[in-house]
Amino acid sequence: MILAEITTEERILEAAMKVFTRRGFAATRTEDIAKEAGINRTLLHYYFRDKQTIFNLIFETRFKEFFKGLFLIFEADNISLFDKIRRMVDHEITMLTKHPDLARFIITEVAHNPQLLIEYGTKLGMNPRVLKQSFEDLVAREVNDKTIKPIEGRQLLMNIMSLCIYPLVAKPIILTMMNVDERTFSQMMEQRKEEVSEFIINAIKK
């Protein structure tokens, strides 16, 4: 086995990532993962105990992917609110465009099993309340200084997340309803990277 090549173990994880993310835990068959990886089911158990074990590995990775960058921006200090918004929007849309099924996957799995959020959240050392608080404080300060219109930090945060995440979550619906192809959709998302930040800033600036 040459080092530069990807190992079978990685191929399996890669395949599991695809299938689990597309179909979710319940609808995924281990056979589907094996087929996607180009191996058979026995080999899958040779490397990993069972379906649940693989899922946990995948979920941890994808969970991190979904939240990590965002929390880095939350933490970032000495950045103006508007710049923070610009960074968040750009990061979220860029990341989700690269992984179009990621948000839907995380949301539906957490909806089916809310415990996952607690478990992997703490496992990755996230402290939502502290980080969220820092953003809410930042917003409250700007409101107080009357540099932006009055708005609650958590409502603004929800708005930012909504505008970035929803289009990807609802992508299968949007493609049909708006009658656009994959290529056009990508262009629309590209366009949003700029426009959404300005949309938000226009909405709140005085």
Place this chain on the structure above:
Amino acid sequence: MILAEITTEERILEAAMKVFTRRGFAATRTEDIAKEAGINRTLLHYYFRDKQTIFNLIFETRFKEFFKGLFLIFEADNISLFDKIRRMVDHEITMLTKHPDLARFIITEVAHNPQLLIEYGTKLGMNPRVLKQSFEDLVAREVNDKTIKPIEGRQLLMNIMSLCIYPLVAKPIILTMMNVDERTFSQMMEQRKEEVSEFIINAIKK
């Protein structure tokens, strides 16, 4: 069987609605539906052929629930853009707050089987393109008249939908991440009915 009482058939459909909406098709067991309805599995097959039949009935109902009101507003004539936005936002948030799992259900089922959207869309006589076009025309006119900042109709539409729908879709995540209880969440959604329209209008008005 007294007429005023709900029939067993209705009890089953009611139960199926709850379970399917919460868990989706793949993760739902007919046993779960029977238990939720307080009857046994055999009776379920006595009234309905099979799981798929029940699912189709449920999906059609919920699909209509999700899209109907929105399309009515789309169609509505002689309404200013801003009023149309206000109506859409109010309707969407009100409807989704009443049915918190509805949006996630429709989105995930359509993501698993895009054909559903085509099938039930045409079945219910929706013509997305025509309706969407009327909205895009309205926006284009306002942009042309320079009464609002330049924005594509479809981007604006996506923004409106995002701001209304995402918070409900991501509710299980938001509850934990923002550390709020059901009651507080409801209040936040109530607040959004007013604030989101104004947020949008501020974002686009000149």
Place this chain on the structure above:
DNA sequence: TCAATATTTGACACAGTTGTTAAACAAATG
């Protein structure tokens, strides 16, 4: 009360999924 209808029980066949095992085979590595 009688007959029709609704509901439960228990059993069953069938299909699908999961996880395991033994044996054979292939590839790579010393």
Place this chain on the structure above:
DNA sequence: CATTTGTTTAACAACTGTGTCAAATATTGA
């Protein structure tokens, strides 16, 4: 070449879920 490691094949047991059926029982309406 001999050995280890990776992989496939085939078969299997256990379990779960679906759909069906016959018989027994309960409920209702005529």
